[in-house]
Amino acid sequence: MRNPKTRLGALALASVLALTACSFDSDTGGDTTAGRTTLRVANPTPVVSLNPYAANSADQPTLTVVQEAFETLVSRRDGEIVPNLAEKWTNPDPLTWQFTLRSGVTFADGTPLTSADAKASVQALIDGKGPLAGLWAAVAAIETPDERTLTIRTSEALGTVLSNLTLVWIAPAAKLGDQSFFTAPYGTGPFKVASFTAGQSVELVRNDAYRGERPKLEKISYRYIPEISGRVTALENDEIDVTWGLPPDQLTGLRDDDRLTVTSFPTYANYYIWFNSSRKPFTDPRVRQAMWHALNLDTIRKSLFDQAGTPAAGPLPEAVFGAAKQNPYGYDPARAKQLLTEAGFPNGFTTTMMWSTGCCTNGNSFADAMISDWAKAGIVVKPQELERATWLDRLLKLDWDSTMTTGSTVTGDADFTLARLYLSTAKRNGYANPALDKILLEARRELDQDRRAELYAQAGKIVWADAVGIFPLDLSGNVVLRKGVQGFTPTPNDLPDFAGVSLG
Known part of the structure; x- marks a missing residue:
């Protein structure tokens, strides 16, 4: 990972992107989404880190990207907690939570997911002492009785274990101590990071080892375009496919553009x-x-x-x-x-x-x-x-x-x-x-x-x-998409998710 001075320098250079928004992959040119497999995203806030365990563990720009590469043990869907990497869980007593991991899940490099990875990921979040560490202050022990079982023991009853786990991203235990891992991290999710320039860009490529439905996109290309006018111009000139967080005065004109779709929705923000x-x-x-x-x-x-x-x-x-x-x-x-x-x-x-x-x-x-x-x-x-x-x-x-x-x-x-x-x-x-x-x-x-x-x-x-x-x-959320972008579903957590998107 780049040091802080490098990140600040990258951020200073980011302003030029408003003038060069067309610098996406060569397969993304033209005036239509048809035939393309790279989604061109202009994020309104710079991604300065891809480490979801420390200072940026609650940072929305970080989580927006990380969610495409990593998965969690459980997820929140339609207001309910549902299984993800954990297929089930029990409370043998008020101080114990026991999770059974899905079998046959592998990371993007082909190594199998085990309970040791889940334990190391929870521990990394706690040890990272970032803004989410306090959620786990009551944890007394994390145990792995076998490769598919994770047991979390708390010093007092903790009614937030499941909701907290929706933000614990599971990474390979062997990689978590290597800071260079977070320059191109991978998990068990549908994509993996191909390249990352702090404050400027992130390139994701499809994880062909993903256990779930194969993404229709081959790549997701994020670029930070700091100026609102730069993002609007990039939309109008077919240099990007999606952006969000535009002010209301810009949305009215974009709604009148038949090449675009503007979606607004309530959020947790x-x-x-x-x-x-x-x-x-x-x-x-x-x-x-x-x-x-x-x-x-x-x-x-x-x-x-x-x-x-x-x-x-x-x-x-x-x-x-x-x-x-x-x-x-x-x-x-x-x-x-x-x-x-x-x-x-x-x-x-x-x-x-x-x-x-x-x-x-x-x-x-x-x-x-x-x-x-x-x-x-x-x-x-x-x-x-x-x-x-x-x-x-x-x-x-x-x-x-x-x-x-x-x-x-x-x-x-x-x-x-x-x-x-x-x-x-x-x-x-x-x-x-x-x-x-x-x-x-x-x-x-x-x-x-x-x-x-x-x-x-x-x-x-x-x-x-x-x-x-x-x-x-x-806040209401808004996402502006080119007409050919299909399959996007807004979520109230203010983290636009593009894993299910296709370009038609």
Whole structure:
């Protein structure tokens, strides 16, 4: 894997791709999809790593690609957990989960899948100490009684084992200690990585050893095109077959193009602005609440986010298990100033807000609108737009005042977002609340799903009332396809999956 300086250099060079979007494989030219077997994808956010076990284990660009090469023990389909590499599982007792792996499964290099690979993959995620490691804090032991049996023992009941496993990608145990493996990784999935240039491109080729239905595509070619206009032009000029995450003002014109299909759908994703609650003045919840009351979000949403989503009613999108509606924050500049005065800032203050390039729908315009509203309340917010690798590094180090981003509850389970991000031990946003910790840990231990939902509703209320962040929008997804792209099915996890696609 390239070192951080190399990745940053790659990202800096990525902007030229907006001018060279036609640099796809030679078999992808022409003005039609007929006869082609390479899907040309323009991803809106750079893929900076293909290692799903460490810092990028929850990074959507990484997971979008990784899901085509790796598989998980179980998957979520239509809201239900279903078998994948594990054909069945049992709970002999509340602290034990036993999984039976499918027989006859091989990795792309022909080596057989065994329980040792599953154990090593779960352990790699834990040892990677990335944003998903905390989901497995209760694991006491991982055992492999035989080649097809994996046993996970926990120190306390863990009601999230199955939903957590939907994000544990199974790789060959022998490769997990070799960082060079992640420059061209492979698993048991329908594709494998042929080449990867961090921040610029990923080339996938079909895994002919795949046990399932043989993909009709021979290749999937991802290119990062940072500029929205570059992606739209590439679509119109038949230089790409698919892209997503376009702002609403671009979709109207594309819907009128009979060469294209625009698909919109609800997702598990939302927009949020976090405050670093460990850094003054955001240590005071009144300051955080004032920041929210100072925003005229209804006006901003109508201007920037028509058809992009719906007003958020809580810190989780409504489709997520455990989401519950909360009382809305109204636009109230007088209340904002009152709260600031009570917190000792009658004349406001100066701070910063960071975000990554291309992170969010209409991100720069949204930042400008918020900064303008905050200025009216005496709060001067200096913008910091950063390359994604730099932003992620600073985010994890808590080296920021506030940050704007989008996120997805990829597992569809509230624990993935609420416990992963808001437990005191997570240290993701500087917020620490023992009462919230107690609720979240109880919910995580609870095996009764109805009781878990009740607890997550209580947890969401605390996060919302304490204004740990501002939650303006539950996001709708959109994918724009050329007419010949067939078989694409949108999923709410905000990870476009192209394994079942064909070009007609």
